[in-house]
Amino acid sequence: MTIRILIADDHHVVRRGLVFFLKTQKDIEIAGEAKNGAEAVQLADSLRPDLILMDLMMPVMDGIEATKEIKKKHGNDIQILMLTSFSDQNHVIPAIEAGAAGYQLKDIEPDELVESIRKLLSGENSLHPKATNHLLTRISKQDPPHKIHALTKREKDVLAELTKGKSNKEIASSLFITEKTVKTHISNIFSKLEVSDRTQAALYAVKHNLA
Known part of the structure; x- marks a missing residue:
């Protein structure tokens, strides 16, 4: 490409x-x-x-x-x-x-x-x-949003894969779900963690031991 x-x-x-x-x-x-x-x-x-x-x-x-x-x-x-x-x-x-x-x-x-x-x-x-x-x-100076808006087990699984730098297609393959489902989970994760992109989500996950 x-x-x-x-x-x-x-x-x-x-x-x-x-x-x-x-x-x-x-x-x-x-x-x-x-x-x-x-x-x-x-x-x-x-x-x-x-x-x-x-x-x-x-x-x-x-x-x-x-x-x-x-x-x-x-x-x-x-x-x-x-x-x-x-x-x-x-x-x-x-x-x-x-x-x-x-x-x-x-x-x-x-x-x-x-x-x-x-x-x-x-x-x-x-x-x-x-x-x-x-x-x-x-991030460390902020109250962690995930304490207020708890992630589901599946959202945590998706976040863990996202933190490894995997694409939506790779996450779907690893978790045996569709790419559309992955996108839905990622959208929910962004909303709950109050972040706007994958980089911020990954950093948040590492900081708060979510992945």
Whole structure:
């Protein structure tokens, strides 16, 4: 499967470097480039990439606002991987809450970036260790929703499989249920745990020993 990627970054040299390297990967195609968040939103609509490499700080519209707009329109049809220089919680938390499925720093090795892209699109987590730490700290300060809205045994089973990075199809196969049933369970899990995506659900499960 070819992965179509949109690169959103206001620095031309960064975009050129990413394009140059990613074009060497046989399974990756550069769908387009955006130099600000507003362009990223427009190109997401017209190009429908599989994934967007999104910078945080950009003119006109920043990466967080762009992510919110794109996720509102396209949901999980377009995945967003934040690629930025900022690792503090004031940037990490809003980015994940906006809907970014991954968060990596720009000092990442090229091969690791490609691996992160592939992992994210296969349903696995793609978070820099610093981002993970900030999220776990944030979660630990909150009253756990699962104490109020208890998960059923089957929902716990699905959550455990999801935390392993499995796709809906793989979860269905492991638990001998249909993909439609898996989607229903995941929707209920998100609602009960008050999370918005698989990454947040997996982190929550690990933090609270649910998986």
